[in-house]
Amino acid sequence: MIGGDISADQVPLIDHEKLDAVKELAEPGDADGFFRDLVELFFSRVPILIGEMVDANAKGDPVAVSKSAHTLKGTAGNLGAIRVMKLAESLETLGRSGSLDTMSQLLSEIESAFVLSKAELENNMTIPM
Secondary structure, rough: OEOOOEEEEEEOOOOOOOOOOHHHOOOOOHHHHHHHHHHHHHHHHHHHHHHHHHHHHHOOOOHHHHHHHHHHHHHHHHOOOOOHHHHHHHHHHHOOOOOOOHHHHHHHHHHHHHHHHHHHHOOOOOOOO
């Protein structure tokens, strides 16, 4: 659940305009390497952040969940992984409120959204010439 009555499934996995904008940031001749490095960083960093949030939730530490969720929000937003970003934003807000309610559900939704986003990004690794 992403804020209010909006379901995570109603939020696109990837903002393709943002993704295309990221692809255009690379230096000429290095677009493929730059973009691949950025995506690989996302692929490796997100599971670490999810692990931190799961551990913090298990320890009953909503502030630590919120901090990792904030980092995840930015990491996902940089690549246009909108669903992960919005879920992380909801989790960050929940953590800041000091509430552990629905954190486990949100963490599960983030994990699912990451798997789907990863597949979508893998299918969009080509840089247009």
